[in-house]
Amino acid sequence: MKRFKKSNKFFKKVSRVIPLASQTFSKSYLQFIKGQAPLFLERGAGARVWDIDGHEYIDFINGLLSVILGYRYPAVDKAIKKQLERGISLSLSSPLEYELAELLKKHIPCAEMVRFGKNGSDVTSGAVRLARAVTKRDHIIVCGYHGWHDWYIGSTTRHLGVPESTRKLTHKFVYNNIDSLEKILKRYKGQVAAVIMEPMSYEEPKDNFLQKVKKITHEHGALLIFDEVITGFHFSLGGAQKYYGVTPDLAAFGKAMANGMPIAALVGRRKYMQKVGDIFYSFTFGGEALSLAAAIATIKEMERRNVIGYLWRLGKYLQDNTRGLLAKYGLDVIIKVEGKPFWQVFIISQHKKYSGLEIKSFIQQEVLQAGFLWYGQHNMSFSHTRRDIDKLLVAYDDIFGRLKEYLESDKLRRHLKGKPITNIFKVR
Ligand SMILES: Cc1ncc(COP(=O)(O)O)c(C=O)c1O
Missing domain, CATH: 3.90.1150.10 (Aspartate Aminotransferase, domain 1)
Structure with missing residues (x-):
């Protein structure tokens, strides 16, 4: 025993x-x-x-x-060791950032441009800030889990420490219930910056749910963000958006991307992603090279071996x-x-x-x-x-x-x- x-x-x-x-x-x-x-x-x-x-x-x-x-997957560990010989956090951007961005662009339908983060929360929060900057609106509609930052966690029961003013800006809708989304969009007409959702957690989308979400979100002038932190690299190398054939404006990837090394990706349509340079989305370890090397090795291994x-x-x-x-x-x-x-x-x-x-x-x-x-x-x-x-x-x-x-x-x-x-x- x-x-x-x-x-x-x-x-x-x-x-x-x-x-x-x-x-x-x-x-x-x-x-x-x-x-x-x-x-x-x-x-x-x-x-x-x-x-x-x-x-x-x-x-x-x-x-x-x-x-x-x-x-300890050999192909990934080998790539990490190779990069370790060259340095971890160098003082300027690494060429690996470009190589990985191109790989993601090749696979993910909405990924016309790419920025990196460390945790899933970095990139869901980056996407939300970007959507607010683009639309000049404050309200966010969520469905699923999106990380530990104020804008999201304030909408859950674990909201201790989140200002009331922030909590008021986030609203939850119910998966596979288009009316629940429409109701919020109508109630906050002209104020919703983005709808962010997990394209699927453990419930299958029914009756063209994702297509309907996209349509109604755009009709209300908001951006659609897919949180693919779990679905990414699991549904397909292009995520659930490729699997279901519904392309969002922005998307967040993380978790499986580098077989356990800490890296995440904020990806999306060029016309929005170009504005990432205007908001503040920046951190010391954003271009840390071991994780970049691990991500490239992981994705290439996944391409090779089904x-x-x-x-x-x-x-x-x-x-x-x-x-x-x-x-x-x-x-x-x-x-x-x-x-x-x-x-x-x-x-x-x-x-x-x-x-x-x-x-x-x-x-x-x-x-x-x-x-x-x-x-x-x-x-x-x-x-x-x-x-x-x-x-x-x-x-x-x-x-x-x-x-x-x-x-x-x-x-x-x-x-x-x-x-x-x-x-x-x-x-x-
Ligand atoms: C769907 C989804 N989005 C975002 C996150 C947050 O990612 P992280 O914990 O890496 O910040 C998670 C984490 O479990 C997640 O499952």
């Missing part, structure tokens, strides 16, 4: 100097069953990671969808069979595995006296014991093999069977070894 002695002890120490004991909400203890999960990883290779207690896991988190090829096709095929095999196992135990009403094959999300509802989070905590506790790093999603990597997936399915077969039994006999709580996950911040 896996124990997490070092993780739990180290957590206490770290918590005294690092709030949340993590730099990222989704990597923090808040996502895990208390005391019964690893909280710190020491290293990764391929699709595997090792925690500080020495346990090995097949990883289904994969750096929050950033590690698309796998840890990485996306592989993620979708293997992911579909996992998704279909997970659903099959849930149905086998009659759990498919309570637990759904939604989303596209490369990024599947467990949607777990309450059952009898058990909350969705208690049920999730039980599955997590057991899946971790079986040797998989898991937080309720299947984030696919090119390093996952069919054997890895089959192992997970064998574990699910056992875990779902027991879950069913404990739910039926009202004994689930008795089998939870730690306090369940409680504080999940939901934005999608």
